[in-house]
Amino acid sequence: MQKKPYISMPVIRRLPRYYRFLRHLDKRGVTRISSKELSEKMGFTASQVRQDFNCFGGYGQQGYGYGVHQLCEEIGSILGVDRAHKCILIGAGNLGKAIATHISYNFAGFDLIGIFDNSEQVVGQQIADLRVLPAAGIRRFCSENAPLMAILCVPDSAVKSVVELLYDIGIKSYWNFSHYDIALRYPDTIVENVHLNDSMMTLCYRVTENEKSS
Amino acid sequence: MQKKPYISMPVIRRLPRYYRFLRHLDKRGVTRISSKELSEKMGFTASQVRQDFNCFGGYGQQGYGYGVHQLCEEIGSILGVDRAHKCILIGAGNLGKAIATHISYNFAGFDLIGIFDNSEQVVGQQIADLRVLPAAGIRRFCSENAPLMAILCVPDSAVKSVVELLYDIGIKSYWNFSHYDIALRYPDTIVENVHLNDSMMTLCYRVTENEKSS
Numbered sequence: 001m002q003k004k005p006y007i008s009m010p011v012i013r014r015l016p017r018y019y020r021f022l023r024h025l026d027k028r029g030v031t032r033i034s035s036k037e038l039s040e041k042m043g044f045t046a047s048q049v050r051q052d053f054n055c056f057g058g059y060g061q062q063g064y065g066y067g068v069h070q071l072c073e074e075i076g077s078i079l080g081v082d083r084a085h086k087c088i089l090i091g092a093g094n095l096g097k098a099i100a101t102h103i104s105y106n107f108a109g110f111d112l113i114g115i116f117d118n119s120e121q122v123v124g125q126q127i128a129d130l131r132v133l134p135a136a137g138i139r140r141f142c143s144e145n146a147p148l149m150a151i152l153c154v155p156d157s158a159v160k161s162v163v164e165l166l167y168d169i170g171i172k173s174y175w176n177f178s179h180y181d182i183a184l185r186y187p188d189t190i191v192e193n194v195h196l197n198d199s200m201m202t203l204c205y206r207v208t209e210n211e212k213s214s
Numbered sequence: 215m216q217k218k219p220y221i222s223m224p225v226i227r228r229l230p231r232y233y234r235f236l237r238h239l240d241k242r243g244v245t246r247i248s249s250k251e252l253s254e255k256m257g258f259t260a261s262q263v264r265q266d267f268n269c270f271g272g273y274g275q276q277g278y279g280y281g282v283h284q285l286c287e288e289i290g291s292i293l294g295v296d297r298a299h300k301c302i303l304i305g306a307g308n309l310g311k312a313i314a315t316h317i318s319y320n321f322a323g324f325d326l327i328g329i330f331d332n333s334e335q336v337v338g339q340q341i342a343d344l345r346v347l348p349a350a351g352i353r354r355f356c357s358e359n360a361p362l363m364a365i366l367c368v369p370d371s372a373v374k375s376v377v378e379l380l381y382d383i384g385i386k387s388y389w390n391f392s393h394y395d396i397a398l399r400y401p402d403t404i405v406e407n408v409h410l411n412d413s414m415m416t417l418c419y420r421v422t423e424n425e426k427s428s
Contacts, residue, residue, distance in 0.1 A: 016415035020393060043398045056350035059427025079415050080422025094315060098308035102410070109418035145319070149421055173421045175414060179234060186258045190424055192417035196408065201230035201293050201387060204323035207363055207387045210404055 392409035
């Protein structure tokens with residue numbers, strides 16, 4: 001299959017959902033699915049599904065639908081979930097522990113090779129087969145192991161100096177759970193933000209509005 | 215100030231960021247800020263900022279900027295962060311613990327009144343001043359305490375039956391960390407999804423693409 005050079009960001013953001021869903025079908029032994037069925041189960045329109053899949057080369061056959069396994073593999077490969085990019089995690093509180101455990105056992109796209117914290121109570125703890133290392137050792141560890149991405153689960157008060165250090169070491173990709181706007185400060189970075197607080201406040205707004213109107 | 219009846223979802227999703235930022239300024243004793251300064255610090259355009267604030271009645275004065283404290287209070291009130299809606303959390307693993315702790319100590323918009331889990335190892339543990347209760351007691355607890363919102367930190371395999379129960383009890387608002395599409399199944403619910411996996415896969419894609427092109 002020929003790979004198209006450009007897939008737009010909205011399509012990319014839908015790919016993980018397709019991937020998840022198709023993998024589920026694949027595991028259950030479903031071999032083919034039509035765009036109509038897929039769209040109904042996922043809450044998109046059928047034409048949206050066809051349009052999305054066309055972006056990276058199609059796979060559908062009129063009247064036969066999509067081959068589930070092949071499509072799943074292809075989307076997985078586009079997403080790069082089979083690459084095992086080396087990454088480190090900074091901040092091993094509850095959130096850091098949850099993320100570390102999840103990545104180590106459920107996701108092949110990143111290979112978690114180091115977990116760091118600056119609290120004496122946390123350093124030395126075992127999380128997902130890794131021992132938490134002291135934050136003071138980040139620079140040396142990175143120069144020896146060259147991770148590509150860092151997961152930031154540190155408090156807002158610490159994140160600025162942590163990113164300064166990591167960027168200086170050469171890490172340019174971040175999964176950021178803090179509120180620090182990395183991409184605004186360092187435009188050449190790749191950043192995915194998870195702003196739990198913003199999501200919670202948005203929910204709070206919607207619940208409040210709903211109460212007012214009911 | 216007159217409140218406009220409708221604020222669009224994109225504006226609402228930006229409000230938490232404004233709120234966070236303005237509260238930070240307010241705490242530091244900053245009393246006024248211009249749309250230009252705000253926009254530079256937040257990475258929006260000044261006209262975007264003015265447009266957003268106009269949606270709920272303005273506050274800016276030509277040449278004087280915005281009153282930080284007043285604007286912060288107003289946005290907080292629109293978001294409903296001062297309402298303390300009662301909520302429960304299901305699933306007290308690492309993620310559940312992180313969320314429970316965060317909500318209890320950092321967010322006034324929701325009042326966490328119950329934490330539930332079905333694992334014997336977890337039930338009875340103390341998280342953020344609450345003792346984890348057995349999942350079997352959810353129905354009774356809800357009929358006595360009438361929470362408005364549920365936070366779902368349960369595994370994907372358990373979430374469908376948990377939502378069935380909660381919806382049946384009358385809970386219509388969810389902060390959902392699982393992949394189950396609640397709103398597709400129950401269109402009259404208010405749902406904020408946090409799809410950590412999708413965010414991670416999107417990052418994986420961007421890192422992969424970046425490697426290919428460099």
